[in-house]
Amino acid sequence: MNDTGSLQYQAYHTIKEQILSKALDSEILYSETRLAKELGISRTPLREALQYLSQEGYITIIPSRGFKIRRLDRETMRESIEARCAIEGFCVHLAVQCQDEERYQKLLADMKESLRLQKAALASGSFSTSFTEADHQFHLLLVHFAQNSEFEHLFQRLLYTIHLTTSNALAITGRAQKTYEEHLEFYRHLENRDSLQAYQTLIAHLMMPLKLNLI
Incomplete structure (x- = not known):
């Protein structure tokens, strides 16, 4: 993800940092709508950011429900x-x-x-x-x-x-x-x-x- 000026990148970077710092809980199912409001962006760039994070193994997207932080087993x-x-x-x-x-x-x-x-x-x-x-x-x-x-x-x-x-x-x-x-x-x-x-x-x-x- 190289477009450093995009809303997608900003959301991606913010969420990734929250995951790595353990600010997000792997036990919680996160809502796209709620997170988009917290980040002050629309759901479209957030969804794109989440797709990147899913591809990189950080999260598991649950269709129509939200996403969860991936746990290590x-x-x-x-x-x-x-x-x-x-x-x-x-x-x-x-x-x-x-x-x-x-x-x-x-x-x-x-x-x-x-x-x-x-x-x-x-x-x-x-x-x-x-x-x-x-x-x-x-x-x-x-x-x-x-x-x-x-x-x-x-x-x-x-x-x-x-x-x-x-x-x-x-x-x-x-x-x-x-x-x-x-x-x-x-x-x-x-x-x-x-x-x-x-x-x-x-x-x-x-x-x-x-x-x-x-x-």
């Missing part, structure tokens, strides 16, 4: 993690096999900067938001490297589920530090162009939330 989490394994795992292969050395070194440099931000976040008193952002960026760098619009679209569809999964995992004492260490191990294997070790480290890292029994 174990099946949804498992499916999203397996989809990430398929996408990011293949991206590892593309990265290691890349013949454009300058492009490959740019990926490594960007990942190294992300690792620096993760480490700085861990050292801060309140790391949750900043660490989560750096965490997501680390993985997005790998997906962006593939230059595959379908991968980008699929990953965008998974972002909210990824956000919920990450938030739950990082709430476990010591998990953020362990996440950083797993990222660092993956980076070192990638730096050495060790495709197998990089792949295995990544898959184990992505599958970890299932082992943690978050739900």
